[in-house]
Amino acid sequence: MSTLRIKAGRVIDPSRGVDETADVWIEDGRIAEDSGRDADETIDAQGLIVSPGLIDARVWLGEPGQEEDETIASGAAAALAGGFTSVGAMPDLQPPVDNRAAAEFIVLQAKRAGHCQVFPIGTVTKRREGEELAEIGQLIDGGAVAFTDGKQAIANAEIMRRALQYAGMWNRAVLHHPQVPELVTGGVMHEGRHSTVLGLRGMPVAAEEIMVRRDIALAELTGGRVHLMAISSKNSVDEIRQAQCRGVRVSADVTPHHLLLTDESLRGYDSRYKVDPPLRTSVHQTALIEGLKDGTIGVICSDHQPHAEEKTVREIDQAPFGISGIETLLPICVEALIAPGHLNWSELLQKLTVGPAELLGLKKGTLASGADADVTLIDPAAEWVIDSTQFVSRSSNTPFHGRRVRARSVAVIVRGEVKFRAGRAE
Amino acid sequence: MTSGTASGESGPAAWTRAHLLGLEELSAGEITCILDQAAEFKRLNEAGEGKLATLSGVAVGNLFFEPSTRTKTSFSLAAKRLSADTVDFTASGSSLSKGESFIDTALTIQAMGVSMMVVRHSSPGAPQLLARHLSASVLNAGDGTHEHPTQGLLDIFTIREQRGTIEGLTVALVGDILHSRVARSNIWGLQKLGARVIVCGPATLIPPQIRELGVEVSHFLDEIVDEVDCLNLLRVQFERQRGAFFPSISEYAHLYGMNRERLRRAKQDVLILAPGPINRGVEITPDVADGGHSVILNQVTNGLVIRMACLHLLHLVRTGGGESHR
Numbered sequence: 079m080s081t082l083r084i085k086a087g088r089v090i091d092p093s094r095g096v097d098e099t100a101d102v103w104i105e106d107g108r109i110a111e112d113s114g115r116d117a118d119e120t121i122d123a124q125g126l127i128v129s130p131g132l133i134d135a136r137v138w139l140g141e142p143g144q145e146e147d148e149t150i151a152s153g154a155a156a157a158l159a160g161g162f163t164s165v166g167a168m169p170d171l172q173p174p175v176d177n178r179a180a181a182e183f184i185v186l187q188a189k190r191a192g193h194c195q196v197f198p199i200g201t202v203t204k205r206r207e208g209e210e211l212a213e214i215g216q217l218i219d220g221g222a223v224a225f226t227d228g229k230q231a232i233a234n235a236e237i238m239r240r241a242l243q244y245a246g247m248w249n250r251a252v253l254h255h256p257q258v259p260e261l262v263t264g265g266v267m268h269e270g271r272h273s274t275v276l277g278l279r280g281m282p283v284a285a286e287e288i289m290v291r292r293d294i295a296l297a298e299l300t301g302g303r304v305h306l307m308a309i310s311s312k313n314s315v316d317e318i319r320q321a322q323c324r325g326v327r328v329s330a331d332v333t334p335h336h337l338l339l340t341d342e343s344l345r346g347y348d349s350r351y352k353v354d355p356p357l358r359t360s361v362h363q364t365a366l367i368e369g370l371k372d373g374t375i376g377v378i379c380s381d382h383q384p385h386a387e388e389k390t391v392r393e394i395d396q397a398p399f400g401i402s403g404i405e406t407l408l409p410i411c412v413e414a415l416i417a418p419g420h421l422n423w424s425e426l427l428q429k430l431t432v433g434p435a436e437l438l439g440l441k442k443g444t445l446a447s448g449a450d451a452d453v454t455l456i457d458p459a460a461e462w463v464i465d466s467t468q469f470v471s472r473s474s475n476t477p478f479h480g481r482r483v484r485a486r487s488v489a490v491i492v493r494g495e496v497k498f499r500a501g502r503a504e
Numbered sequence: 505m506t507s508g509t510a511s512g513e514s515g516p517a518a519w520t521r522a523h524l525l526g527l528e529e530l531s532a533g534e535i536t537c538i539l540d541q542a543a544e545f546k547r548l549n550e551a552g553e554g555k556l557a558t559l560s561g562v563a564v565g566n567l568f569f570e571p572s573t574r575t576k577t578s579f580s581l582a583a584k585r586l587s588a589d590t591v592d593f594t595a596s597g598s599s600l601s602k603g604e605s606f607i608d609t610a611l612t613i614q615a616m617g618v619s620m621m622v623v624r625h626s627s628p629g630a631p632q633l634l635a636r637h638l639s640a641s642v643l644n645a646g647d648g649t650h651e652h653p654t655q656g657l658l659d660i661f662t663i664r665e666q667r668g669t670i671e672g673l674t675v676a677l678v679g680d681i682l683h684s685r686v687a688r689s690n691i692w693g694l695q696k697l698g699a700r701v702i703v704c705g706p707a708t709l710i711p712p713q714i715r716e717l718g719v720e721v722s723h724f725l726d727e728i729v730d731e732v733d734c735l736n737l738l739r740v741q742f743e744r745q746r747g748a749f750f751p752s753i754s755e756y757a758h759l760y761g762m763n764r765e766r767l768r769r770a771k772q773d774v775l776i777l778a779p780g781p782i783n784r785g786v787e788i789t790p791d792v793a794d795g796g797h798s799v800i801l802n803q804v805t806n807g808l809v810i811r812m813a814c815l816h817l818l819h820l821v822r823t824g825g826g827e828s829h830r
Contacts, residue, residue: 269712269713270713271713271716271717273711273713274711274713274714274716274717275528275688275717276628276629276650277628277647277648277649277650277651277685277688278628278629278648278649278650279649280711346632347628347629347632347633388605391605391607392605392606392607392633393606393625393627393629393630393633394627394628394629394633395627395628395648396627
């Protein structure tokens with residue numbers, strides 16, 4: 079029986095409403111009570127935040143199919159470097175994770191890599207074509223914890239209805255990219271003044287809002303759980319808030335970059351700012367922050383989408399959408415939410431632990447005695463400069479390169495094992 | 505009018521830019537500097553001066569990643585009249601079809617000693633991207649639906665030549681504003697020089713936020729035809745449109761076509777411009793295109809001297825200035 083003592087840190091555990099200086103004990107991979115004996119190993123956590131291990135509910139890991147962008151091993155290592163003990167793996171791969179074997183492959187590769195825990199998310203429909211339901215029951219047997227067709231919206235309302243009904247049998251969430259495809263065809267950025275000046279095809283907020291309203295209506299109809307990924311519009315936040323008040327099972331997440339950047343960033347035609355949904359205006363940004371503050375939005379995700387340099391350094395309308403974001407999530411959230419006083423640490427960590435754990439149905443995100451010993455130690459005062467050339471991820475497509483930021487994870491413990499420490503993987 | 509720099513009377517400013525990427529970033533003085541230089545070249549051309557030696561020994565690359573006849577020919581001729589060596593590069597039959605990236609293609613051509621790149625590309629911002637990666641001067645010859653600065657300049661030059669000034673004129677841009685790079689360059693340039701700009705076209709082809717650029721919006725040519733000094737009839741860009749933005753060509757011609765009847769209701773001295781190529785019978789009837797109000801062919805002639813002026817001024821910056829055009 080090996081024991082690990084994390085000594086005298088500021089323990090913040092939103093699942094239990096704890097924020098106090100205390101020790102955390104780990105015994106055989108689980109959180110334990112103080113046994114009064116000497117620990118085999120002690121980590122001095124003075125000045126550090128001791129949090130339940132961070133969870134990113136949805137990251138895109140490239141494998142199988144686009145290993146030039148990321149692999150399960152490189153992505154899981156990048157997640158550790160970002161402070162994450164668990165991630166949900168998106169299924170929009172080649173081939174897509176639409177069957178049991180594909181889900182088991184993700185689990186196997188993650189186990190071989192031995193970095194953070196990786197939970198596969200299965201597709202909603204076969205081949206992500208939006209026409210027939212995938213074998214959701216067998217995907218669950220293969221380890222899938224939730225379902226999504228990734229960045230492909232499920233345009234057919236009848237298919238979405240069935241998906242919510244069917245996944246509801248296992249009480250699993252359907253994660254949806256709420257966007258009416260025909261309103262964003264060829265789109266590059268938020269439709270507004272800047273898209274007009276730049277001559278770039280716009281993606282109007284209505285494309286998102288129409289789909290958000292439809293999905294809420296279908297969740298209300300079916301009693302299923304719909305989770306709206308990366309919402310970006312003020313009206314979306316308002317609609318979700320009202321639906322939640324009526325008891326509809328709808329939830330939502332946001333990304334850090336939508337909280338910090340606006341469509342004006344595209345002025346230089348730099349494809350590192352090209353994301354889907356697009357960066358919008360400060361009006362929307364303010365509404366997203368309000369949604370986080372009042373709990374309408376319960377989860378923050380990196381929306382990690384690594385892309386190899388040869389794909390991104392090119393004409394903006396031909397570059398792919400996305401940011402390699404898992405290694406910068408924490409400091410960007412601190413800059414966008416904590417520094418201006420929108421959220422305190424406990425509120426932020428709630429959206430990175432309890433929120434995503436609940437979404438994916440994981441018994442994690444807590445430091446309660448007996449729980450899996452997934453712990454992240456954060457130095458909230460660490461000042462550093464983001465250097466994308468030093469990313470653990472295979473890809474360095476980030477708009478935050480060179481940014482001076484604050485807060486960094488300094489140790490990551492997965493099931494009792496120290497997997498990452500002081501800026502280097504172990 | 506939102507353009508804070510609007511002043512048709514402002515004198516020319518010294519040209520100091522390494523690239524010509526769009527008119528949005530230029531001041532009224534910088535635009536006037538180009539127009540005045542073009543006027544000087546036009547005077548020399550008409551005086552029968554032969555080739556000028558300005559760009560002797562300089563290699564100019566024409567990189568056309570999108571089909572073009574008139575702009576490419578005009579740039580090529582402009583460079584030759586300044587004694588430059590020209591290299592023409594088109595996307596078809598090039599290494600682009602072998603998978604080489606656009607940036608690598610340009611770097612390769614630059615490595616052959618080409619110091620000025622004229623770039624036409626279907627992607628907005630492509631010249632900006634090249635300007636970041638190259639040491640050569642980049643001249644935007646049209647980037648997607650963003651800007652086409654030399655077309656905007658030659659339109660403005662043509663109007664100024666006819667009217668003496670831009671300040672105080674009302675200019676209507678008619679047609680497909682949504683997909684038009686010519687419209688964007690005209691909007692910036694004309695407003696900076698003090699014109700009032702109206703964009704006119706079907707609501708489906710006018711971006712909702714266009715008013716934020718300082719222009720007025722009309723959806724019916726009949727409602728503005730009697731108050732404008734100049735009409736710039738933009739081509740319906742069938743190749744850039746996805747899906748139908750208006751019900752039929754005949755309905756478009758019915759609402760927006762410039763014809764004899766509308767010309768009768770226009771001001772006596774109205775100028776008719778069209779960036780071309782024109783669709784006769786769609787945005788303009790043949791009698792108007794070939795009639796006395798039309799300056800369509802003057803535009804083409806002026807395009808040459810505008811492009812000579814742009815190449816000349818960019819070259820002066822490269823060589824540290826001071827050198828005369830002779």
